[in-house]
Amino acid sequence: MFKRRFFLGTAGALGAAASVSKVALAALPEPVLQSKPDTMPPLEPPNGRPYRPVLTLNGWTLPWRMNNGVKEFHLVAEPVVREMAPGFKAHLWGYNGQSPGPTLEVVEGDRVRIFVTNKLGELTSVHWHGQRLPNGMDGVTGLTQPGIPPGKTFVYEFVARRPGTFMYHPHADEMVQMAMGMMGFWVTHPKGRHPLIDEVDRDICFLLNAYDIDPGAATPKIMTMTDFNLWSWNSRIFPGIDPLVVGFKDKVRIRIGNLTMTNHPIHLHGHEFQVTGTDGGPTPKSTRRYDITEDIPVGAMRQLEFLADEEGDWAFHCHKSHHTMNAMGHNVPTLIGVDHSGVASKIRKLIPDYMVMGERGMKDMTEMDMPLPDNTAPMMAGEGPFGAVGMGGMFSVVKVRKGQKRGDYTDPGWFQHPPGTVAYEFKGPLAEPVHGRAQSVGAGSMPRAQSPKTEVEVTVRKPGAGAHSNH
Known part of the structure; x- marks a missing residue:
């Protein structure tokens, strides 16, 4: 599952990393690498204080070694190739073979020592977001430490003083390094029973991140500030x-952390949850409320807890509609209601693969077999038990099943709905609409200064039986 090797000072992707001798690395814990994008099983602690581990969605937990009572990790900052979806890979920067890097799990009161080796072509550092620690371990290049030069290894050491949900990321050339995917999750488990931290059966974590990668390309555009196309x-x-x-x-x-450039209202179907923690620690019980959507600000963590008492395949997603799409173009005109009759066939004489887009909305994208540049993720490509799922991006499914054993995260397949519990087509006669609305309408708060000379008549073209003829 994992590749283990000593880092012997190979150059980074930019060719600027300096070599590190075997002698210098002799005291380092062995770097553990992971290249698969799959969700790996929770790492049961082999030593140190016991705890119930988390599951990192499409990720893994970094193994450690105990050295005279200190928990030692080794992070390697390096260029990586990340499969973002089947058939689409991105050239990112990350840690130990992946972006985001591996999750670090410790226990409240642990003394932690993290070796950070830089295989990038520029200075880097690691900031331990949300941790209480000595100022010189805070990881801000130029302010609390010198940057880690290419090919060098720095050591961070501190005590995990409080339990909670945290993350790590650079504070060096931040716009580039975070835009390229350098970040990771950190969980500090309580050392014993905690009045504000309940025992749970499943503990799952992931980070929100965003990229701007042109269709057919593989490297993010690091100068993008708002128009990201991959959430x-x-x-x-x-x-x-x-x-x-x-x-x-x-x-x-x-547990969710947000390292994008905007907020994300994360929404769960079929259940209500409570916000039980932030990166400031567990929330007081007097502040907790039941909700179904939690807005997660930039640079913040949220800890959601719920009782999975409704069976089914429940959607779980960001509620910003553009964040549930892939490879979006932001300059596509709205063509809803435009009559393409006869136009598509004429264009296909010049461009054989031409397809009409957006005449009835963008859902057609799920059914089109439109040629795409190599290494491009379709906007919507998921296939569910009832057909194409018109979503992409920040979307997944919470699968609640009876008989799912504790610790078993194997996909149980699609939910088998009991008879009579699925929406169905009504095939009876439709009643004629009744025009029962009041004839009077509001006149506005005050008269318009200039009124149009004539009323504008707007008509709507409704798709008929031949609506698919142009596609």
């Missing part, structure tokens, strides 16, 4: 995001 969870986009598999009546905790 992802742990650098995966639907249908590449694994389902969140839980057992019926399980108490579930989901």
Whole structure:
């Protein structure tokens, strides 16, 4: 599952990394690498204080070694290739073979030592977001430490003083390095029973991140500020995001961190949750409320908990509609209602693969077999039990099943709905509409200064039986 090797000072992708001798690395813990984009099983602690591990969605937890009572990790900052969805890979920067990097799990009170080796072509650092620690371990290049030069290894050491949900990322050339995917999750488990932290049956974590990668390209455009076209969870986009598999009546905790350039209202179908923690720690019980959508600000963590007491395949997604699409273009005109009769056939004489887009909305994209540049993720490509799922991006499914054993995250397949519980087509006669609305309408708060000389008549073209003839 994992590749283990000593880092012997190979150059980074930009060819600027300096070599590191075997002697210098002799005291380092062995770097553990992972290249698969699959969700790996929770890492049961082999030593140190016991805890119930988390599951990282489409990710993994970094193994460690105990050295005289200190928990030692080795992070390698390096260029990586990340499969964001089947058939689409991105050239990113990350840690230990992946972006985001592996999750670090420790226990409250642990003394932690993290070796960070830089295989990039420029200075880097690691900021331990949300941690209480000595100022010189905070990881801000130029302010609290010198940057880590290419080919060098720095050591961070501190005590994990409080339990909670945290993350790590650079504070060096931040616009580039975070835009390229350098980030990771950190979980500090409580050392014992905590009055504000409940025991749960499933504990799942992931980071929100976003990229701007042109169709057919593989490297993010780091100068983008707002118009991202790939919205992802742990650098995966639907249908590449694994389902969140839980057992019926399980108490579930989901930890989410946001390192994109905008907020994300994360919405769960079929259940209500409570916000039980932030990167400031567990929330007081007096502040908790039941909700179905939680807006996660930039640079923030949220910890959601719910009782999975409704069986089914429940959608779980960002509620910003453009964030559930892939490879979006932002300059596409709206063609809804435009009559393309006869136009498509004429254009196909010049461009054989031409297809009409957007005449009835963009859902047609799920059914089109339109040629795409190599290494491009379709806007919507998921296939569900009832046909194409018109979603992409920040979307997955919470699968709640009876009989799902504790610790078993195997995909159980599609939910088998009991008879009579699926929406169906009505085949009886339709009643004529009744025009019962009041004839008077509002006149506005005050008269218009200039009124149009004539009323504008707007008509609507409704798709008929031949609506698919141009496609």
